[in-house]
Amino acid sequence: MEFFKYKHSLDFMGKSKIAMTISIVLILASYAILAIKGLNYGIDFAGGTIVQIKYDTKAPIKEMREQLKGNKLFDNASITEFGSPDEVVIRMKTTTKNVTQDIGDVTREALKNTGNFEIRRVDIVGPKVGNELKEKGLMALFLSVAAILVYVAFRFEWRFAIASIVALIHDVSIAMGAVALFNIDVNLDVLAAILTLLGYSLNDTIIVFDRIREGIVKSKNVNLAEIINESVTRTLARTTLTSLTTFFVVFTLFMFGGEIIHAFAFTLLVGIIVGTYSSIFVASPILMLFGFDVKKYHIKLAEKAKHEAEKERMRAQFESGVM
Amino acid sequence: MRLNYRIVIFALAIVFGVVFSVPSLLQMQDGKKITLGLDLQGGLHMLLGVKTDEALKSRIKSIAASIKHFADRNDILIDGLTFDENSVRFEVLDSDEIKSFNEFSSKIDGAKIVTNGSVISILFTPQEIEKIKKLAITQAIETIRNRLDQFGLSEPIVARQGEEKILVELAGIKTPEEEQRARELISRAAKLELMAVDEDRNARVYNMSDTDAALYGDVILSDAKNPKIKYLVHEIPILDGSMLTNANVGFDQNNRPVINFKLNAEGAEMFGDFTGKNVGKRLAIVLDEKVFSAPNINERIGGGAGQISGNYTVLEAKDLAIALRSGALLAPIYLMEKRSVGPSLGADSIKASMVALIGGFILVIVFMIIYYRMAGVIANIALVANLFILLAVMSLFGATLTLPGMAGIVLTVGMAVDANVIITERIRELIHEGKSMHKAIEDGYANAMRAILDANITTLIASIVLYVYGTGAIKGFAITMSIGILASMLTAILGTHGIYQMLESKMNKSKNYRFWFGIKG
Numbered sequence: 070m071e072f073f074k075y076k077h078s079l080d081f082m083g084k085s086k087i088a089m090t091i092s093i094v095l096i097l098a099s100y101a102i103l104a105i106k107g108l109n110y111g112i113d114f115a116g117g118t119i120v121q122i123k124y125d126t127k128a129p130i131k132e133m134r135e136q137l138k139g140n141k142l143f144d145n146a147s148i149t150e151f152g153s154p155d156e157v158v159i160r161m162k163t164t165t166k167n168v169t170q171d172i173g174d175v176t177r178e179a180l181k182n183t184g185n186f187e188i189r190r191v192d193i194v195g196p197k198v199g200n201e202l203k204e205k206g207l208m209a210l211f212l213s214v215a216a217i218l219v220y221v222a223f224r225f226e227w228r229f230a231i232a233s234i235v236a237l238i239h240d241v242s243i244a245m246g247a248v249a250l251f252n253i254d255v256n257l258d259v260l261a262a263i264l265t266l267l268g269y270s271l272n273d274t275i276i277v278f279d280r281i282r283e284g285i286v287k288s289k290n291v292n293l294a295e296i297i298n299e300s301v302t303r304t305l306a307r308t309t310l311t312s313l314t315t316f317f318v319v320f321t322l323f324m325f326g327g328e329i330i331h332a333f334a335f336t337l338l339v340g341i342i343v344g345t346y347s348s349i350f351v352a353s354p355i356l357m358l359f360g361f362d363v364k365k366y367h368i369k370l371a372e373k374a375k376h377e378a379e380k381e382r383m384r385a386q387f388e389s390g391v392m
Numbered sequence: 393m394r395l396n397y398r399i400v401i402f403a404l405a406i407v408f409g410v411v412f413s414v415p416s417l418l419q420m421q422d423g424k425k426i427t428l429g430l431d432l433q434g435g436l437h438m439l440l441g442v443k444t445d446e447a448l449k450s451r452i453k454s455i456a457a458s459i460k461h462f463a464d465r466n467d468i469l470i471d472g473l474t475f476d477e478n479s480v481r482f483e484v485l486d487s488d489e490i491k492s493f494n495e496f497s498s499k500i501d502g503a504k505i506v507t508n509g510s511v512i513s514i515l516f517t518p519q520e521i522e523k524i525k526k527l528a529i530t531q532a533i534e535t536i537r538n539r540l541d542q543f544g545l546s547e548p549i550v551a552r553q554g555e556e557k558i559l560v561e562l563a564g565i566k567t568p569e570e571e572q573r574a575r576e577l578i579s580r581a582a583k584l585e586l587m588a589v590d591e592d593r594n595a596r597v598y599n600m601s602d603t604d605a606a607l608y609g610d611v612i613l614s615d616a617k618n619p620k621i622k623y624l625v626h627e628i629p630i631l632d633g634s635m636l637t638n639a640n641v642g643f644d645q646n647n648r649p650v651i652n653f654k655l656n657a658e659g660a661e662m663f664g665d666f667t668g669k670n671v672g673k674r675l676a677i678v679l680d681e682k683v684f685s686a687p688n689i690n691e692r693i694g695g696g697a698g699q700i701s702g703n704y705t706v707l708e709a710k711d712l713a714i715a716l717r718s719g720a721l722l723a724p725i726y727l728m729e730k731r732s733v734g735p736s737l738g739a740d741s742i743k744a745s746m747v748a749l750i751g752g753f754i755l756v757i758v759f760m761i762i763y764y765r766m767a768g769v770i771a772n773i774a775l776v777a778n779l780f781i782l783l784a785v786m787s788l789f790g791a792t793l794t795l796p797g798m799a800g801i802v803l804t805v806g807m808a809v810d811a812n813v814i815i816t817e818r819i820r821e822l823i824h825e826g827k828s829m830h831k832a833i834e835d836g837y838a839n840a841m842r843a844i845l846d847a848n849i850t851t852l853i854a855s856i857v858l859y860v861y862g863t864g865a866i867k868g869f870a871i872t873m874s875i876g877i878l879a880s881m882l883t884a885i886l887g888t889h890g891i892y893q894m895l896e897s898k899m900n901k902s903k904n905y906r907f908w909f910g911i912k913g
Binding site: 074213317320 | 751
């Protein structure tokens, strides 16, 4: 089977204006959502308490609210369904410092008249730990972007590095916009998904860039747009296939992986789609935008080769001289 | 068929993968295994903080107690023995005795002694205060570890995290009651104090406020069984639990559980001296600020043995004895983070992620075969080998598999075939260009190599950063991702290349591009 058999280059660069418009609209929409709705920080970062309860039958949310009303510990608590009608989580902004008095036990006692249930999870994150996790999370995000930037600049050229980072920002922004739009709790797992997305989206971009680099070095053609078109077309099969296999597994994770993994899978799912799109339509036009000059690069390469050859010759001379 | 070094290494890697992943897969008793994280097997994860200021306070209090004992023993009259957050003060009435007091005080570690006329102040230097606070944390870790070791769960983890946090992880907690017991055992101060009842004023205790009591150097404590009963006791204890050498569960004449404790030589002496001098008065046995009993002193009690009777069950008595034996917490602890997962939720998570893993795996495998035919089969062999190696390496390191870690494995399944997709696409391209089978394969691998390396290294960078800055379960994700990427370099690049080289003569003869690579030649 063959989806994309290479016959001639497809004109991706000719469509770059449309692609850029779509991207800018998506990014602006994401920032608007982030600004208006804001991210819904979960307890990992905001601190708070979560109690997950599973009933034998459909959870009597109304009755639960009734029972918890008036109890100071549950002020401003929200009760929502979690994955299935039998299961609910109670979310609270407050935390307790007391080791022996447990909110799980308190909840069990308070809800004892609402039916048969089991408390399956109690998470408490104090404000101090929440802040620390937030700091560490941001640090991780920043560091990985920086490390990747350095690596790409070292392996390719600085314009490639900038272009790939722009593509990354594009992907992460839209993924975060989707996370905000769908009210997903931002916890450590979403951060992990974002970091994975960084690696993944870059992976895609690099494969394309590697082809462009190869095209620049090998071909006599100095028209960057044409080289990009050919490279993107030639890697199109790979880009789609790997995205497809990754999409398969993330999709099964999203569908069957359970409620706890949902946020992670969702973020990645959006990320993979956007990341695939960006490595085809976004990363390369930016390379053009930064004015990458193939001719100059050829000259630089030639000089580098000459320099190497010179060094080689000197070494040979030196060695034979010594002998 | 021809053997080559690549296929040999690949075969060895598979053998390694299978051999070392078997103990984990079959849940065998022996051998190194992957441990399941708390989120998968259920358990309790806590981050605890230590109120280090309290440690300082109790140190000061214990110094005050020993000064009082020194004065009583040597018949030196002192007055106005008081203490605050970081110092003890008293006045020596007989100025000739100041010297002997200074000698005694100088033996106290890290204390600074200031004599102002007949008033002596003992205070701690900032360095000493820092030391006491640090010690409180270290001691809390030791104490909690000791207690949990005796609790009966397998392999409790108690470790310092950062400067001043204590990580406690308990796997295999089954019921809320068990969790409650564990939390009580961990957090119990277990501060045993033997205190003298202020018999002169005790009759008025119900009309006194805490500030009134403080005027006489007393505190009001309530009874453990009946909080309505109050006692007025001297704030400075006769001695405290630091002089305890052993504590065991015993039974009193009514066959109710009690705790028998034993004091060390110094404690026994202090206890003997006090009881000898205070016959007819009462002695309060105080545990964590509650009076458990206040028996009359009938005679001098030597030998340093005592008993705490209370209204507890055998299990409670047992936990209390454990807490007393492993020593008091110098400072109270408080909860900073808690994550507890019930075993049924853990089992559900395992089930759900296994379904996702198997489902994703089948989808990828089938897709690869349909799209690439034989090349897809070869890529799939590499994928299976990759999973075995991943499990084997995790087993060897005794790594912990968390729910995000499972997600990492699922993701590895999707991403590990990437290298083979890149390679096979290259080979297809070269075949379309009319290259021979041999040339297409060799050049395909050569051309694809650089891209695969660059792409994998960037993903690896992200995973490593995630490992360093991630916490808890997220670290598990970073580990599985990293090992998966590294293993895929071995299996997808080296392994599949070896298979192609082995099959090459066959491939050259058949020239069936559709069969081998899923394309028309």
